[in-house]
Amino acid sequence: MSHSKQPIVVFGATGQQGGSVAAALLKAGWPVVALVRDPTSARALTLRAAGVELVQGSYADTDAIRTAMRGAYGVFSVQQSSPSGGVTDEEEVRFGISIADLAVEAGIAHLVYSSGGAVSETPTGMGHFDSKMRIEAHIRTLPIRSTIIRPVAFVDMLVMPGFGLDTGHFSFFMHPDQSIQLLAVEDIGKFVEPIFADPERFADQTFEIASDSVTGEDLGCLFSEAAGRPIRYARFSDEVLQESPFLAGLTALIDQGPLAGNADLDALRKINPAMQSVREWLAGAGRAPFLKALGASGTWEYDRG
Template identity: 50%
Template sequence: MNQNKTVLVFGSTGQQGGAVAKALRTNGWSVRAFVRQLGGAKAKALEAIGVGLHQGTFSDFSSIEKAMSGAYGVFSVQPSSGQGAHGISDEQELRYGKAIADIATAQGVQHLVYTSVAAAGKGKTGLGHFDSKTQIEDHIRRLGINSTIVRPVTFMEMLLLPGMGLEQGTFRFFMRPNQKMQFIAVDDIGKIVASVFAYPERFSGRTIEIAGDEITGNGLQEAFSRAGRKTITYQRFPDSLLQQNALLGRLAELVDDGRCAGVADINALRSEFGCLMTVEQWLAGAGKPLLRAALRAPAAAVALR
């Protein structure tokens, strides 16, 4: 039934968009990927599974219009402002997110799915890459297009970024040892979004915070120790670091007040979307090679101290 419906996926060479494109193809959808470079390795990997490639950039609205022509659905994600290899400003993220929604509305797209962030819609955070998403959400709701907004909590993949201390037998993150925080695997974001497109009558008009697991710092200590087969000790980022680094300090505050800790109803999500990975399940599967790499990372690669 989905073979005659095409979904245009933004960010398809990144984590969320890539997971969404693969999940949609698995479920029989025709998928177009909006990419910067047609010849890149990630673009070619998408092409190998039957994804059509459309070249363009967020700043070239005509390329967005061309890629979106005739599409049934659109998955919208932009680079978070100030982050990544193709970092953009807060103003650019806001402009691009609004423009995609406007073009989708003008072209008669039947379902727009926008991926936001768990901290959105809960008051100003003071962090542009969160607050811009709240503004994009508000803009989409005013347009009248059939839309669904998903708000993922922290990715499990972020747990294994350089600088968390695993190579030295420790793990550092934002929550306190007994404090709970929610996480989601990017593959589960793809699974959820594919279900949203499959059942528009159920999900249109909804804003859904999504998570797969809730775990404390001490729980992460146990999970990493079991998965890594060595003793890993959990510590919150030291106060000295949080005081020196304004971004990390503010993120810690948002975890403490709950906005970045996550408030998703995981049991309800599992009822709607099926099994969602726990941290331990993810570490035993997709996260396993990432954990191995983190455990043997050289000290020079550590970014956070």
């Protein structure tokens, strides 16, 4: 390809999504530039050792972002959202819009923005989804080739403390017979690299990305199989939902459909034939964190955001 020697600027490369994208781009032979706050951190040093060019700066540092984008072909843009506790919804919007505007200024040929699976043109009433809706809307007004992906819920989230794996009772958003689409974080880059590699095919598209669909009962069976002992599945109790407006809001979006996922898995498999099922993830990248979660108690701070 004529642009193959020009780099891709990856935001969030020391995190989950950006890290997955950087790894997939490097594997496919793309030069990668990453904006990092601390180039001496362990994750930054790992990126450097893998061949990533590091530029020190933050999302608020427009001069550093301009430096990172100089001479680049593409930009992968992702921001923290308010449930992380690191930014407000307004900060997320400001950073997302700024990166897109700077990409236009720099003459970037292709911008890929990672939004969220529950996002649409209709507000959800939850700030960290509606912030992404605003960034999406701004990107569509810009004179730049863009692709917007909407990752569904991460399968990696299932092994966080607080869902009850350590007790043998796993609780989550769905009723036992209700389905949800999930995405292995490792697969994100395997969807994004083909987008950069075939820009005409994906120009000005917006679509959800996922790698599997399971019911609550499926999760109980899969976890029992992986643990070698029974793991019972149940939806969050009414008491838990009443005590946590944030968790109740997410659960309502599952019931209404947006957060349950609407990705076309057959079409996605043509982009990434190796996308992982939950069973495959549990046997591979998820094996160690799953085993750790079986013995780790704790709570998830549902009300952040």
